[in-house]
Amino acid sequence: MLETSQRRTGAAASPWCFDGSAAGPSCNTCSRYAQGAWVQTEKPPLYRLTSSLLAVRAGVSISNRSTHHYGNCADQHERRHGGRSSIPEREWRPTGCRLEQFERERACATLRSVGRSLLIVGDSTTGQLFLSISMMLGxxxxxxxxxxxxxxxxxxxxxxxxxxxxxxxxxxxxxxxHQHEIGQVRRCNPRFRELIGTSLYPRRASIADAVVLSTGHHHPAAHALTPRRDPPAAAVAARRGARAPPPPGRA
Structure with missing residues (x-):
């Protein structure tokens, strides 16, 4: 988050969402921005993501009706209303603190202070984050x-x-x-090639000034996650009115 003119003039108001206490930043307050509501605003959006932008500039073979086009809802609405959009713009407004407004020049200055190259690695949700950052920075x-x-x-x-x-x-x-490490993971997951892709990002990470690793919705087929996703066999059997199978080694 970047400072606004209100912060710089020292105007008295509710605290900034990511400010810590006098003793320093604290995780006791780092989630207070999540308490709030979406409110209608007259501010224009910082960018408009269209399927043509992805197709023409990035060379992505995507249609304006694809679920992978993240501006799909706005596109569909405009087609139904003769190219005009009447969808009200909304912004997130916390109730117990203030979020600082985005300022492109200060964001660029922050990025340049870290380095000249930022590598973002993750799933499709992280791809939306990449697009959002890129579009807001022009x-x-x-x-x-x-x-x-x-x-x-x-x-x-x-x-x-x-x-x-x-x-x-x-x-x-x-x-x-190393191929040995990759081979071990391949034996654990039949979707390995789909999950890991073709680019060797660790080599690129070694020369990037900053690296962001993130996941949104995807989870590997790991045994540790199975109990969270699948109901216990006994519960399934009870719902079906059948007796649960005995544990291994018992008749």
Whole structure:
């Protein structure tokens, strides 16, 4: 979050959402921004994501009706209303603190203070984060590595070509550079090739100034996650009115 003129003039109001106490930042307050509501606003959106932008600039083979087009809802609405959008704009407004407004120049200055290259790795939800950051910074999208309907490897030039932001699609955040490690994971998961993709992002991470690893909706087929997703066998059997099978080793 970046400072606004209100913060710089020291105007008295509710605390800023990510400010810590006098003793320093604290995780006791780091989630207070999540308490609030979406309210209607007259502010115009910072960007408008269209399927043509992804198709023409990034070379993604995507239609305006695809579920992978993240501006689908606005596109559908405009088609039904003769190219005009009457969807009210909304912004998140916390009840117990204030969120600072986004300022492009200060965001660029922050990125340049970290370095000139940012690598973002993750699933499709993380890809939306990459697009949002790139569009808010007024970035120019490069070409997607493959002719696909989703972003899988693309770089954007931002902040007047002083910062490069790259996104690599990885549903499984495996940081491995040796074939032995990759082979072990392949034996554990039949969807390994789909999850890991084709780009070796660890090599690119080693030369990036900053790396963001993130996942949104995808989980590997790991045994540790199975109990959370699947109901116990006894509960399923009870619902079906049948006796649960005995444990192994018992008659």
């Amino acid at each position: 970035a120019t999208l490069g070409r997607n590595r493959d002719k696909k309907s989703v972003l899988n490897d693309v770089t954007a030039s931002a902040c007047n070509d002083t910062v490069r932001i790259s996104f690599v699609r990885r549903d499984l955040l495996l940081f491995a550079m």
